[in-house]
Amino acid sequence: xxxxxxxxxxxxxxxxxxxxxxxxxxxxxxxxxxxxxxxxxxxxxxxxxxxxxxxxxxxxxxxxxxxxxxxxxxxxxxxxxxxxxxxxxxxxxxxxxxxxxxxxxxxxxxxxxxxxxxxxxxxxxxxxxxxxxxxxxxxxxxxxxxxxxxxxxxxxxxxxxxxxxxxxxxxxxxxxxxxxxxxxxxxxxxxxxxxxxxxxxxxxxxxxxxxxxxxxxxxxxxxxxxxxxxxxxxxxxxxxxxxxxxxxxxxxxxxxxxxxxxxxxxxxxxxxxxxxxxxxxxxxxxxxxxxxxxxxxxxxxxxxxxxxxxxxxxxxxxxxxxxxxxxxxxxxxxxxxxxxxxxxxxxxxxxxxxxxxxxxxxxxxxxxxxxxxxxxxxxxxxxxxxxxx
Numbered sequence: 001x002x003x004x005x006x007x008x009x010x011x012x013x014x015x016x017x018x019x020x021x022x023x024x025x026x027x028x029x030x031x032x033x034x035x036x037x038x039x040x041x042x043x044x045x046x047x048x049x050x051x052x053x054x055x056x057x058x059x060x061x062x063x064x065x066x067x068x069x070x071x072x073x074x075x076x077x078x079x080x081x082x083x084x085x086x087x088x089x090x091x092x093x094x095x096x097x098x099x100x101x102x103x104x105x106x107x108x109x110x111x112x113x114x115x116x117x118x119x120x121x122x123x124x125x126x127x128x129x130x131x132x133x134x135x136x137x138x139x140x141x142x143x144x145x146x147x148x149x150x151x152x153x154x155x156x157x158x159x160x161x162x163x164x165x166x167x168x169x170x171x172x173x174x175x176x177x178x179x180x181x182x183x184x185x186x187x188x189x190x191x192x193x194x195x196x197x198x199x200x201x202x203x204x205x206x207x208x209x210x211x212x213x214x215x216x217x218x219x220x221x222x223x224x225x226x227x228x229x230x231x232x233x234x235x236x237x238x239x240x241x242x243x244x245x246x247x248x249x250x251x252x253x254x255x256x257x258x259x260x261x262x263x264x265x266x267x268x269x270x271x272x273x274x275x276x277x278x279x280x281x282x283x284x285x286x287x288x289x290x291x292x293x294x295x296x297x298x299x300x301x302x303x304x305x306x307x308x309x310x311x312x313x314x315x316x317x318x319x320x321x322x323x324x325x326x327x328x329x330x331x332x333x334x335x336x337x338x339x340x341x342x343x344x345x346x347x348x349x350x351x352x353x354x355x356x357x358x359x360x361x362x363x364x365x366x367x368x369x370x371x372x373x374x375x376x377x378x379x380x381x382x383x384x385x386x387x388x389x
Contacts, residue, residue, distance in 0.1 A: 014039060018047045019076065027060050027073035048074060056080050078103065081142050083379060085371025086125070087149040087187055088112065089326060090214050091279065094367035097132050100379060102197065102372055105136045118169030125174055145181050145378035147370030152186025152217055181378045187211060187366045188235060189226055192219035194369030195322045206318035210237060210309060212327035214263045218312070237308045238262065257308045261301035263327055269297050280326060287333045295333060302334040306341025317350045322357045324365055
């Protein structure tokens with residue numbers, strides 16, 4: 001015998017329907033909600049009163065009426081809660097505070113000192129967060145979930161253990177101070193989720209996101225969903241071997257793209273060439289000043305990445321390729337050889353049908369994606385139901 005839904009389940013369902021109706025049609029009246037949702041006017045009135053009281057909904061201006069009392073419109077309040085997106089890399093940190101519509105309220109981006117201890121890193125993150133909350137007149141209690149991007153790959157079976165690496169203690173401290181659920185994934189996957197939301201119009205089919213950082217990694221989106229592969233470790237474009245490259249990679253293989261295009265490897269090549277480049281910014285400055293050796297190092301990185309992307313395009317024929325990450329700060333010094341290599345090595349038909357987007361470095365992409373993942377993973381009507389009592 002099938003049991004009937006409980007009162008709590010029915011109420012949750014009704015609140016869900018009312019919220020979805022208001023969010024899809026801002027300014028809709030109570031009577032219109034009842035008609036659209038198939039609920040009684042009394043039920044809609046009771047639910048909207050509770051949601052208004054808890055600031056989940058707002059009333060908007062009176063609507064035109066054919067007679068009698070003008071109807072008042074309803075709108076969803078996306079600022080009733082927030083999600084926090086954080087991206088940590090070897091040299092930088094990005095923080096985004098998102099409303100419940102997935103829009104960025106405010107953000108911070110700064111250099112991250114690799115020699116910081118966990119307490120110092122946590123203090124930096126909390127100070128930045130408090131400033132962001134003050135700027136938006138919000139509180140820590142309003143943060144419903146947190147997404148964190150870290151250098152990948154992140155093994156799906158070892159997510160908790162991955163938190164105890166370079167950034168683990170700082171993140172654990174942050175979690176204790178803020179509370180609430182959180183999700184951790186690679187910066188590459190976070191960038192891919194951001195791309196799925198920011199591409200206009202949103203692209204269906206295959207989207208390949210290539211992140212140029214201390215390692216070259218990729219993520220493949222299929223209709224907006226990440227294809228993570230077995231264990232979540234798909235996307236190792238940086239370990240494709242480049243012809244005539246005999247450099248030994250840290251993975252134990254020879255000729256990997258990372259030996260030419262990883263930021264750490266590029267800086268090591270600078271040292272061997274006698275160039276004064278302690279950071280990638282220094283390398284970019286050398287390129288801009290006309291240093292031939294620096295330009296050659298970045299050019300070879302671009303060619304190597306172009307070879308890897310060409311292999312992916314020839315194999316999977318994606319609709320979109322998005323190239324992002326810290327190393328794109330080199331802009332045309334790395335983009336031009338990358339695109340020229342793709343022109344030479346891609347199947348013409350596949351390349352012609354592929355939209356290639358190259359973007360300068362922007363940590364915002366990754367922390368925004370982290371905030372979106374937190375929003376989509378943990379924030380649903382149930383959280384708002386509890387607030388609406």
